[in-house]
Amino acid sequence: MVSGVVVLAGCGGTGPDNGNSATGTVTIKDCQGRDVTVPASPRRVVTLDGYAAQAMARLGLADRIVGTGYPAPFGSDQQPFRGELEKLPVLGRNVAPTEVVAAANPDLVLTGFSSFGQAPGSPSDADLETMRAKGLAACLGDEKKGAPASLASTYDFLTRLGQVFQVEARAGQVVGELRAREQAVAAKRRSDRPRVLILQDNPVAGQPLKTSGTVTIAHALIEAAGGQNAFTDVTSMHADVSPEEVLKRDPQVIWVISDYPFAKVKGEELLRQVKANPLLANTSAVRQGRVVGTSQFLVSFPTPLNLDGLEQLAAGLWTGRP
Structure with a gap:
């Protein structure tokens, strides 16, 4: 400086x-x-x-x-x-x-x-x-x-x-x-901590997946909602991870964060494509229908809208679970 x-x-x-x-x-x-x-x-x-x-x-x-x-x-x-x-x-x-x-x-x-x-x-x-x-x-x-x-x-x-x-x-x-x-979100957390994969774009065969690390607001919101980041060993803001490693860690929830400028599609269309992507079909998240979407404008940087993102994620984590 x-x-x-x-x-x-x-x-x-x-x-x-x-x-x-x-x-x-x-x-x-x-x-x-x-x-x-x-x-x-x-x-x-x-x-x-x-x-x-x-x-x-x-x-x-x-x-x-x-x-x-x-x-x-x-x-x-x-x-x-x-x-x-x-x-x-x-x-x-x-x-x-x-x-x-x-x-x-x-x-x-x-x-x-x-x-x-x-x-x-x-x-x-x-x-x-x-x-x-x-x-x-x-x-x-x-x-x-x-x-x-x-x-x-x-x-x-x-x-x-x-x-x-x-x-x-x-x-x-x-x-x-x-x-x-x-x-209020913390009061609804359960004792288990579902593994959450942050996904920023629709995966393509033969290419790495884009996710977020622990220095991001998105990671902070996973913790606040009562989940755990599937890639806690990633300490950078963004990282590429292999599809094989994603399947190995078997996320129980996939959190699709849309509207990044590098993403091929955005918004609800990105969420729809991720749910139908065969590369993710064998994850617990897709099998159980636990794929939730949020705009990066709510969860990328400190803003009062972070709490809207937290509530959206928490609904995906806990709504309908026994």
Whole structure:
């Protein structure tokens, strides 16, 4: 990281509100536990992706957004602020280019990713310093060490936004509602933990299958729902696994996460094809009819919609089981 660049993230714990009304700043901690200072209640915010914009909207802060990148997550049927978010100026359908972000003259730049500069052409830490904008990023645990992700990333991101924008009460209410939904799912878990295969595309004979590892929100949701990831030994965000290994591990539930840009088909059509795929016919999941689908816009990065994804998965795990 470039010395002197402030990159905030939702991994530093909740902590007390350290707002300083006299100086118009708020001091919070970044992912490394360091104190960093940002403008209190910024007026001009750029969200580099729809995940960060969703969090802003849930806190009643969508009117602070002067532009967004990657608006695809706004199309989710579970998005309660869809109409409001779809009116935002779009700085890039996929990537919000650095020069476009700078032209928006933001006070604060937000991303639902775990750091800046992950998408080629988007602002890096050094770019933020040059444009004199602060940055706030969500964080998926300790990715470098392969530590598993958890829903704490989602709650902490909302809490940090609440502190920065001085809407702590609203953030606390939202986080409380989300935690209550998580607890309601936990109350329905059974003692057994079904093996869950995360599948991102329809398998093709002779080619590897695409799945997700333990540093993803999807993995965190499997744990929260009471299942176990069939590939807990995969610590990367995405991985290719062989059909033979899938059959060996025999998933009891297949969770089809659709809408990835690399997938050949999307949505309900992908779910239908997976259910009919002969490569998976001998898995317990297909034999027992336990194939559930969810859009990646609910479960890829920290967002309040993670709880919708959790509830969809939990229904596939437990509904109708004796």
